[in-house]
Amino acid sequence: MSTPNMVLLIVSGLLALGGALGTVAANRPLRAAVALLVNIVALSGIFLSLHAQFLAMVQLIVYAGAVVVLFVFVIMMVGATEKVPRTLRGLTPRTLSLVLMSLVALMLVFGVVYVAMPAQDLPEDYGTVMGLGAVLFTQAALPFEMVSITLTVAIVGALAVGRGRTPKEAEAAKAAEAARQLEGAERLAEERRISAEVSAHGGH
Amino acid sequence: MAVEFPIGIYIALASALFGIGAVGFLIRRNALIQLMSIELMLNAVNVSLVAFNRAHPETQAGQVFAFFVIAVAAAEAAVGLAIVISLYRLKQTVETDSADELRY
Numbered sequence: 411m412s413t414p415n416m417v418l419l420i421v422s423g424l425l426a427l428g429g430a431l432g433t434v435a436a437n438r439p440l441r442a443a444v445a446l447l448v449n450i451v452a453l454s455g456i457f458l459s460l461h462a463q464f465l466a467m468v469q470l471i472v473y474a475g476a477v478v479v480l481f482v483f484v485i486m487m488v489g490a491t492e493k494v495p496r497t498l499r500g501l502t503p504r505t506l507s508l509v510l511m512s513l514v515a516l517m518l519v520f521g522v523v524y525v526a527m528p529a530q531d532l533p534e535d536y537g538t539v540m541g542l543g544a545v546l547f548t549q550a551a552l553p554f555e556m557v558s559i560t561l562t563v564a565i566v567g568a569l570a571v572g573r574g575r576t577p578k579e580a581e582a583a584k585a586a587e588a589a590r591q592l593e594g595a596e597r598l599a600e601e602r603r604i605s606a607e608v609s610a611h612g613g614h
Numbered sequence: 615m616a617v618e619f620p621i622g623i624y625i626a627l628a629s630a631l632f633g634i635g636a637v638g639f640l641i642r643r644n645a646l647i648q649l650m651s652i653e654l655m656l657n658a659v660n661v662s663l664v665a666f667n668r669a670h671p672e673t674q675a676g677q678v679f680a681f682f683v684i685a686v687a688a689a690e691a692a693v694g695l696a697i698v699i700s701l702y703r704l705k706q707t708v709e710t711d712s713a714d715e716l717r718y
Contacts (some may be wrong), residue, residue: 411620
């Protein structure tokens with residue numbers, strides 16, 4: 411592996427780890443989003459060091475350009491400075507999961523970190539738009555079309571889930587809720603009356 | 615020319631990133647940060663896919679796979695954030711501890 415690639419790998423790797431830790435440890439969601447952005451840009455550098463130029467660009471456009479911006483929009487909607495008191499709820503399972511998952515990750519890291527493979531010569535169009543596009547539209551044409559269906563379904567689903575109620579629907583829901591409560595109260599009174607009758611006749 | 619490709623470093627990095635994302639998902643109770651942790655885990659998997667593809671560059675299947683993972687992750691983020699917004703409408707908070715009706 412050439413020296414510039416090695417330097418790129420080490421710098422982006424450290425940035426990616428720092429960004430990931432910042433995302434998980436951040437107190438406020440907005441800081442977590444910024445740390446996620448650092449992580450994503452660093453990962454694009456790692457893709458570059460692996461000769462995956464097209465994926466590096468896709469990573470920047472889709473993640474940094476779309477996903478992180480969507481996160482920031484939602485954070486702004488739900489209140490960026492919402493402070494939540496720290497609770498001790500579920501302390502044992504959380505500590506246990508932290509310890510176990512860290513152990514698994516550390517074992518994986520130290521198990522593989524010294525492995526190296528003989529470098530192979532790269533094909534001419536490896537990782538370029540042309541090379542990846544040729545594979546996408548020949549071998550992976552059907553999955554590619556299915557991804558477009560998935561994205562359409564996701565858009566429609568997100569609209570349906572996040573839409574909320576129109577004023578008319580909210581009124582209808584309120585009326586239905588009131589009717590349900592009234593019916594419940596009536597049924598309760600009816601049951602009370604019957605049980606009173608039964609006990610008045612000596613329970614037989 | 616016997617040049618070594620240090621795939622172990624990439625896989626170790628991917629494992630560390632995945633572990634951080636998993637820990638974040640398990641110990642944080644903010645739905646937004648949990649979604650971000652899921653993105654971290656998906657990204658870690660992408661790193662290992664592209665690294666293995668670099669070790670066996672005859673085909674570009676690993677990179678195509680990583681491309682699909684990115685597309686599905688974008689769809690997941692859209693739906694997940696819509697769910698977070700409706701949770702916020704319902705509860706006025708995005709803490710997942712507040713959404714526990716189905717536990718009991």
